[in-house]
Amino acid sequence: MDLGEKLSLLAAAARYDASCASSGSARASGAGGLGAALPAGVCHSWTGDGRCVSLLKILYSNACRNDCAYCVNRSSADIRRSSFDAEEIVSLTLEFYRRNYIEGLFLSSGVFSDPDIVMERLIEVARILRERELFAGYIHLKGIPGCGEALLRKAGLYADRISVNIELPSSHSLCLLAPQKSGAEILGSMRLLGEAESESREDAARLRSTPRFAPAGQSTQIIVGASPEDDRCIVNLAASLYRRYGLRRVYYSAFIPVAPDPRLPSPASPPLLREHRLYQADWLLRFYGYGADELFEGAESSFAADIDPKCSWALGHPSFFPVDAGRASYAELLRVPGIGPAGARRILASRSSRSLRSEDLRKMGIALKRASWFLSLDGRPLREPAQAEIVRADLADHSPPGNAAGRPASAGQLELELS
């Protein structure tokens, strides 16, 4: 197989991993080196599915011992198998980097051998890039479940980010669909990565020259819709991963059937709306101060199709509103549909020098169509209260899933892995 065929095969095999971030690290090259990593990350292109391309995302090998039902590379699949060698990946990364096609490398692999051996191969590629080529761009390595602790620790010295994918939200589903994987093992790797990261942060606080362990932290991915777990279960899982292991990102990937299997659903189209709602909820957890338990009322366990989770919360808590735009705190403003972190900051900034008028809110870029149902100024609601059904119909988002609502308007963080 020539290099082009191999690249096509092993890139297509890696495209089901939603992660594409290149942010969260800062590194400059030394003399004779190449590249830099930037805190904000850079998107280099967008494919026809609307997802950004920021890293060269490939598998080292698509040969795999595991037979996970949902995976295109499962051992029982009748597909062509191939592997790169380290020098091929190094040269592709450098050539693409110099032409400004990518920010760096995202290297994953099928489990073609003992997990330790696979992990060693991935680390070797990163080592050559960093030590021989003095490459200072971004490197994301996949942690191979079941590999030894020492190898994960070593990987973190070369990589900006390490991810171990949990893939399915319960150990029951893992058992059923990914019989060779163990939930406990995956969580064990995440715990280890979390500990190594916080240790290195503490060491760096004492001694600045300490090499940082995976400075962009760890992430994971959950497949949505391959197994019966509901949104509540997935959101709770994500929240506890953020809290317990200090994950930076949880990615959600709508299940796309790759082969008929009686254990799996066969939806006509991937559950993109559900994926979109989960990303919206994820933003509420990370940037809006919501707790996972707040996002579902009573026995509810799935997000509404017609309105986003923030609007759902607002409609379920009429006593919280209206929020007075002239007096409310930052945290209170963030609970108002139509106000995000940028809008809330602008309201606070302009309030400090003069009193607000509703006209000012519109000029600041607040989405008054939504926000006006929930805001008041000088004790007067901006809009006459109406019946809940009328408000709900007005808040319904008719746009197809695309960009996560609540995403900050600035171009700072561009992780556009959304549908």
Next chain:
Amino acid sequence: MKPGPGSWERGPGELILAARDALEGKTAEGPPCGNCGELFAAAPAAPPDRQEEDEALIRAASGRLRSFSLELYDLCLLSWMSSEDLEPLLLAVAREAGAAGPSIIFDYSRQKVRLLRRGCDRVEREIHRLAGLARFGRRSDGIYSAPLEPDHAVLPALVRHFLGRFAGGDFALVDCRRRWAVLSTEGQLHVLSGDEALELLPEDEVSEAEGLWKLYFSATENPRRRKPELQRRFMPERYWKYLTELRS
């Protein structure tokens, strides 16, 4: 296209001096022609006899501006790169800030602040976009060169970005619309204009790396999630001309 501050003959230095004056409530005197070394590590040369004096003036003015408000200083540089005429707005905002304090620069309910920031946001967005969308070809002399047709004169900001990326390696950025180019070679920056600038464009040959990149680009797309309208929204078609992966 506006010929004034957006062009390279005058660096942002003049605008910085004028903004400083506005801040202090002075009406601007005829500002000297200068170049600001902040954005542009090696700026186009001012007349040799005036260079030293101007640089000192501008350094002092930009120091004054930065200590008053980094935000205002950034707006100054972005206005300078903009192809819209943002200078009057900038100077008006500087006057307001000088009278009422630097916090008004964040007050979007003020019309002038809002309009200035919207204009500057457009420049900033293009800088960020082109940091990703610039495509470099390797010339036979070993220089990696990227042709660009930006809406705004964003080369200075991009130079700073790519200096970090190339880490001492030779590269060139060519603004084909304004016929200006910046060449970084052996640790020195050179600014070229006209035909000299266009001579730095990459040669037409298709390299092996370009072919591989196209293969990668089509393999990494997930056909079950096709959404071309989203692709166009993030990557407007006016930028496609130089994108290796979208050229047939």
